[in-house]
Amino acid sequence: MRKSSDIGRLVKISENTTLIFCLISLCGSVFNIIFYEILRNKINNYRDIIVVSDKLGIFAAIIFILFFIFHISAIISLISQLKFFKRESLLRSFSFFISIVSLLMIFGDFALLSDISKEYLHGLYEGITGEFFILYLSQGLHLLFIVLVIVLVSLSKKEIRKKPVKEIVLKDESIFINANYIGILCGISGLVILLLLSVFMPVWAIRKGIIIITLMIALPYITITIYWLITKVREKIGEWNDEKQYQDITKASLFTLVFSVALLAVIFAVQYWASRFDLLDVIWFPVYLFAVILLFSSAIIFLSRKDTSME
Amino acid sequence: MLKNNLRKCRFEYNEISQQELANAVGVTRLTIHSIEKGKFNPSVLLAIKIAVFFNKSVEDIFYIEKNNF
Numbered sequence: 001m002r003k004s005s006d007i008g009r010l011v012k013i014s015e016n017t018t019l020i021f022c023l024i025s026l027c028g029s030v031f032n033i034i035f036y037e038i039l040r041n042k043i044n045n046y047r048d049i050i051v052v053s054d055k056l057g058i059f060a061a062i063i064f065i066l067f068f069i070f071h072i073s074a075i076i077s078l079i080s081q082l083k084f085f086k087r088e089s090l091l092r093s094f095s096f097f098i099s100i101v102s103l104l105m106i107f108g109d110f111a112l113l114s115d116i117s118k119e120y121l122h123g124l125y126e127g128i129t130g131e132f133f134i135l136y137l138s139q140g141l142h143l144l145f146i147v148l149v150i151v152l153v154s155l156s157k158k159e160i161r162k163k164p165v166k167e168i169v170l171k172d173e174s175i176f177i178n179a180n181y182i183g184i185l186c187g188i189s190g191l192v193i194l195l196l197l198s199v200f201m202p203v204w205a206i207r208k209g210i211i212i213i214t215l216m217i218a219l220p221y222i223t224i225t226i227y228w229l230i231t232k233v234r235e236k237i238g239e240w241n242d243e244k245q246y247q248d249i250t251k252a253s254l255f256t257l258v259f260s261v262a263l264l265a266v267i268f269a270v271q272y273w274a275s276r277f278d279l280l281d282v283i284w285f286p287v288y289l290f291a292v293i294l295l296f297s298s299a300i301i302f303l304s305r306k307d308t309s310m311e
Numbered sequence: 312m313l314k315n316n317l318r319k320c321r322f323e324y325n326e327i328s329q330q331e332l333a334n335a336v337g338v339t340r341l342t343i344h345s346i347e348k349g350k351f352n353p354s355v356l357l358a359i360k361i362a363v364f365f366n367k368s369v370e371d372i373f374y375i376e377k378n379n380f
Binding site: 168169170171172173239242243244245247304306 | 330333334337338339340341342345350351353354357
């Protein structure tokens with residue numbers, strides 16, 4: 001087993017690397033926002049964008065690569081922090097969730113820019129506003145992630161300075177708890193986004209993007225669960241959790257079963273009587289998936305908090 | 312509900328931390344914390360492991376209050 005002081009050193013190295021990329025990405029993010037604003041203005045005023053995109057496009061491409069490296073480095077830092085501090089933290093779970101979504105949005109940015117250029121070349125200037133709106137939302141997400149990383153790295157540096165060597169933890173509950181915090185975030189985000197899509201988007205547009213949106217929101221939970229499984233791979237299945245965790249999982253599963261059946265009954269009733277049969281036909285599975293993740297994770301967190309709260 | 316003297320036992324045993332006890336008996340710190348607070352009943356196996364660790368009998372650590380019989 002690797003000593004905790006070695007892991008502490010690894011945490012420090014990965015955090016310093018992340019911090020350097022974080023500052024570069026912050027400048028890159030500001031540059032991108034200015035670049036997109038110039039493009040949007042030119043397109044709105046029916047002016048040529050070829051010269052600007054030729055001049056500044058290369059920098060935007062380099063920033064994409066830097067963003068990607070920064071995200072990978074930050075995710076490694078977050079995982080090493082989870083491993084070193086062995087403590088559940090809502091902020092760390094939230095940052096992990098944002099890190100994966102923000103990473104995927106880098107590819108989203110690329111796709112949106114290529115959509116914008118296609119529409120521009122076909123003279124569809126009016127339709128570009130929607131793409132720019134999502135592009136700005138995505139930049140906001142990247143900025144939020146950069147700020148979160150700066151805060152987390154500063155907090156972690158402070159903590160390591162205070163306590164450079166952590167006590168040995170043979171059976172770690174922090175990843176289990178953090179995974180459930182991430183489950184709650186994925187569940188809530190998934191249900192809210194599905195609700196917004198159902199209200200504001202036509203069914204054909206939802207049908208087009210539902211798989212990628214579902215995967216994007218569920219991916220943080222899938223990633224942390226796979227990481228948790230990797231940490232357990234050397235143990236026997238019966239030793240993956242201790243007896244209290246198994247008891248919590250059993251209660252949470254029963255709770256999830258009862259409420260998910262009730263939810264499916266509501267979906268069935270709406271499908272049977274409501275006029276938007278076509279919409280539910282498309283989103284019933286994502287609704288069920290996010291609801292189940294939310295119910296199960298909330299129940300686990302509730303049970304672990306309830307049983308350990310101070311009297 | 313099962314009551315216990317776990318806190319006292321830890322104090323008498325060189326004031327070991329919940330984490331050290333958890334490592335010794337193969338559970339998480341939160342489980343030890345829940346047992347100490349009386350909010351989780353350990354299995355017979357875990358109760359015996361804890362008793363063996365403190366070199367005491369199970370009844371010295373865990374007990375049921377008389378009015379709960």
